[in-house]
Amino acid sequence: MQDVSSLVAQAREGRPRAVARLISLVEGASPQLREVMAALAPLTGNAYVVGLTGSPGVGKSTSTSALVTAYRKQGKRVGVLAVDPSSPFSGGALLGDRVRMSDHASDPGVYIRSMATRGHLGGLAWSAPQAIRVLDAAGCDVILVETVGVGQSEVEIASQADTSVVLLAPGMGDGIQAAKAGILEIGDVYVVNKADRDGADATARELNHMLGFGEARGPGDWRPPIVKTVAARAEGIDEVVEALEKHRAWMEEHGVLAERRLARASREVETIAVTALRERIGDLHGDRHLGALAERIVAGELDPYQAADELVAGLTES
Amino acid sequence: MQDVSSLVAQAREGRPRAVARLISLVEGASPQLREVMAALAPLTGNAYVVGLTGSPGVGKSTSTSALVTAYRKQGKRVGVLAVDPSSPFSGGALLGDRVRMSDHASDPGVYIRSMATRGHLGGLAWSAPQAIRVLDAAGCDVILVETVGVGQSEVEIASQADTSVVLLAPGMGDGIQAAKAGILEIGDVYVVNKADRDGADATARELNHMLGFGEARGPGDWRPPIVKTVAARAEGIDEVVEALEKHRAWMEEHGVLAERRLARASREVETIAVTALRERIGDLHGDRHLGALAERIVAGELDPYQAADELVAGLTES
DSSP, X not given: OOOHHHHHHHHHTTOHHHHHHHHHHHHTTOTTHXXXXXXXXXGOSOOEEEXXXXXXXXXXXXXXXXXXXXXXXXXXXXXXXXXXXXOTTTOOOOSHHHHHGGGGTTOTTEXXXXXXXXXSTTHHHHHHHHHHHHHHHTTOSEEEEEEEBOSXXXXXXXXXXXXXXXXXXXTSOOHHHHHHTTOTTTOSEEEEOOTTSTTHHXXXXXXXXXXXXXXXXXXXXXXXOEEEOBGGGTBTHHHHHHHHHHHHHHHHHTTHHHHHHHHHHHHXXXXXXXXXXXXXXXXXXXXXXXXXXXHHHHTTSSOHHHXXXXXXXXXXXX | OOOHHHHHHHHHTTOXXXXXXXHHHHHTTOTTHHHHHHHHGGGOSOOEEEEEEEOTTSOHHHHHHHHHHHHHHTTOOEEEEEEEOOOTTTOOXXXXXXXXXXXXXXXXXXXXXXXXXXXXXXXXXXXXXHHHHHHHHTTOSEEEEEEEBOSHHHHHHHTTSSEEEEEEOTTSOOHHHHHHTTOTTTOSEEEEOOTTSTTHHHHHHHHHHHHTTSSOOOTTSOOOXXXXXXXXXXXXXXXXXXXXXXXHHHXXXXXXXXXXXXXXXXXXXXXXXXXXXXXXXXXXXXXXXXXXXXXXXXXXXXXXXXXXXXXXXXHHHO
16 A cells, blocks of 8 residues: 555656546545545645536537647646446446547546446535545646536536536527526536537527526626537637636636635535534444334334434434 | 414315415424424325436426326326426526416316425435425325436435336437436336337337346346326326336335335435534534635645534534
């Protein structure tokens, strides 16, 4: 077992195996987790974290891959965190994303990591920020976090980015559908991918219209741009990079970057604290006690609040 | 302010305003929440809870509405809980679902409720089961819980159902996309809606193929059926009801219904306990303390685990 400080040093030199090992340590909540996190803390805060989200099929992986290429041309080191929704039940992950990323597999300036969702609510909210910290400390200039889907946990992950990119594609549903998917509030930059397909202009127009419905914006406010791309041919990707740089500059000018990072750190602490307390509930009482409470609830003898009181009382008294 | 016991009595008579008031009390975490939950406990456990989930655009609301009609023909009282993903930021909900449900608006045997997601992770995991308890105690024979999207929190809600129905539509993406969306493990019954469209047979075939990939099933195991429907014309809806009844009978025969309800009650208790602890973190420390910790994290002086330790230590010492 290598010691943590030498792993961190190797990760900073860009050695992929050291980065992989560190992410595994933080993902797996290893005994060395705290040592790793303490070692990383002073090295973080340099990476620009970009979240990419959207429904399955809009071309997130292809877009991510094209962005990697664009940033590499600028000489930047890039980390990619591909969050597979896969399944909270099987824990499995499909190969699709990895395959499409194979263009960058031999580039030492790119580090790509797939994360599967965990089998409990808050799993990704807990582990994704830790992996971002590793990539940040390892010297990535840009970290692209690709999340699939439009659920609440994905939105939560998007909120951990400095800048959130929402991808759409023509024919993926009308405006109401997009609004239902809850994407109209989280995007800093919108991308209409597959823009060579029929309906791309209509999708962009409709999106523009719906974004305009928000509250009136002041002169210093950010108006999310809409960029049309054909990621598979790298068309429009430079414009996306430009939009990202503009957003970053705007955030720095208006103190928004610092605000977002503070909010992210607060959520991170809260999530870890709540996870620790949740584990303590398990430790203190064991499944048997919780199971007995559940039986009394199903039998109608107890309501879930009375049961929760019993659990919490046991926790805070001990 | 009416007293809780008279509200509960009126709800059991099927008075929609009493049901609405009770759900508002439990949703809003009112001071009377505990009194309501205690009053409901002995009245619950009779309703059959069916979850309907799938990507935006597959026709969940139309299918839900058609199922309501089918169950009403059987003389059953039906509750509908439409969980809008809307936005964790705006808290807003769109009108679409309500509009499509207007067929049933004047039927006293149907109670329809929309819930918006809350602005925190675990919001729906917390409030949806409480609303289900109200509908159950109010005497609904069947409760249809419609969730939009394929995210982790929607899967979590689906797991609160006795039977989970997953809806697909032709042309919503290939098999890998469906698998990515994490739906292949959660369905007890699959519905390919809009079956009059091109590609419906291919979608059903592919789904059948992918479902066959799971672990080998024993003779007593449940093989999820795939039903083709055109919900807008009520075609295939009787077959869905039949599939649901078969699944229910199978669950009762194999003890699965009791298992699922115990697991649901356990999760409910844990969620309430964790929410209470999370609130206590806020009460004890105030945002200022958490904010100060976040500043030290962003400055690289502290890692999030050390910060979480400080929060938790304060909680359990006091």
